[in-house]
Amino acid sequence: MIKDFFLLCAGVDQNLIKKCSNGEQNKYAGIGATVFFTALMATIACSYALFTVFGNIYTAIFFGILWGLLIFNLDRFIVSTFKKRDSKRQEVLQVIPRLLLAMIIAVVISKPLELKIFEKEINQVLLTEKNLMTLDNKTQIAQQFTPEITNIEAEVSALKDEVAAKENEVNNLYETYIAEAEGRKGTKLLGKGPVYKEKREKHDAALKELSQLKTDNNEKIKAKEATITNLVQQQKDTESKTQPIISNFDGLMARINALNKLPWLPSLFIFLLFLAIETAPIFTKLISSKGEYDFKLENEESIVKTWIQQQVHQRNAILKTDIDLNEKVYADLKTEEELYNYKQKMARNLMKLQADSFYKNQQEIL
Structure with a gap:
């Protein structure tokens, strides 16, 4: 029963092949088995590739089976339409378009399996890329907010410097009228004379201005610091909103790009393996001589053609x-x-x- 199934996969005429020897039947059963298992690998490969895209196992399996049936039909068509000829040149001309189609199928099948085989290495490459993207993202977002924050901080610093300068001025005035009272500077007369009173009044006026300046500037500083806090929070919120996009950067195209950054030799061997599997039935029929089935098929075709x-x-x-x-x-x-x-x-x-x-x-x- 398994043999009959593989003969069906090979696309041979069931009535003719049953009249052939066991050796001839086994040859075409082997070709049919290659077609079947190639389609099975295509189903697995496509299911995995679609699972990385949709994240739903049932959807991936459903479309994977459809893709496997498509590959099965193509392979069966390639094998069944290749016929032995009397001229090797004619056979080679038959093989060329079928080989091109087989190479395309081999690439389509091998690439998703490479993604699965090298999954750990691809995850490492993606992790490195995500880290770099996170840093670049933070830098770009910071470039949006940093200039404004820097300007506001400069304004806050200017307000504080203004208060500090006024404090120095008041301290200097205080030192001046005390030195006048002690006779160390100014008139150098000990006691609180008219000059002392004048300098004391000037100090008191400056002290009052300092008190008012502190009150005004403190309110301005609080408002600007609140603005800075708000901008910093906006920056963090923007980073939080964009981070999930970076975290989800592991789709099919991202994985293929990451695979291309890995050493190419292992991928080449996997591709060659599937190419050999895909083209094995064609080369088997090409290098083999005409068999019993080929002669009987040619005879049937000749009968129909003559009729x-x-x-x-x-x-x-x-x-x-x-x-x-x-x-x-x-x-x-x-x-x-x-x-x-x-x-x-x-x-x-x-x-x-x-x-x-x-x-x-x-x-x-x-």
Whole structure:
């Protein structure tokens, strides 16, 4: 039963192959087995590839089976339509388009399996790329917020410097009127004279201005620091929103690109393996000599071809004979007096009817 199934996969004529020897049947059963297992590998490969895209195992399996059936049909078509010829040149011309199709199928099958085989290495490459993308993302987002934050921090620093400068001014005025009172500077007279009072009043006025400046600038600083805090939070929120995009950067195209960054030699060997599997049935039929099945198939085709040619020739002979008979019959009728008189009578009646019809039409017009 398994042998019959593989013969069905090989696309051979079941009636003919059953009349062949066991060796011939085994040869084509092996070809059919190759076709079947290639389609099975295509199903697995496509299911995995689609699972990386959709993340749903049932959808992946469903479309994977459809893809496997498509590959099965293509391989079966390639094998079944390749026929042994008397000329090797004709066989090679048959092989070339089938080899191209087989190479395309081998690439399509091998690539998803490579993704699965080198999954750990691909994950490592993707992790490195994600880390770099995260850093680049943070840098780009920071470039959006940093200039504004820097400007506001500079404004805060300027407000603090303004307060500090005013404090230095007040301290200097304080030192001035104390030195005047102690007689160390100014008039150098000990005691609180008019000059002392003047400098004290100037200090008190500056101290009042300092108090007001601190109050005003503290309010401005709080508002600007709140703005900075808000901008920093916006920056963090933006990073949080964009991070899932980077985290999900592991789709089919990303994995293929990551695979291309790995050493190419292992991938080449896997591709060559599937190419060998895919082209094995074709090369088997190419290098093998004509077998029992090939001769029987050629005989069946010859019988059908001869029968069709006979039918076409017979129909052409019948047509030629019928044309000759018709020409002879009509040639004989040309000289028959009775037929001439009858047609003359009918033509006379027809012309009378035409004249009557013309006369009635003219009467209606008038």
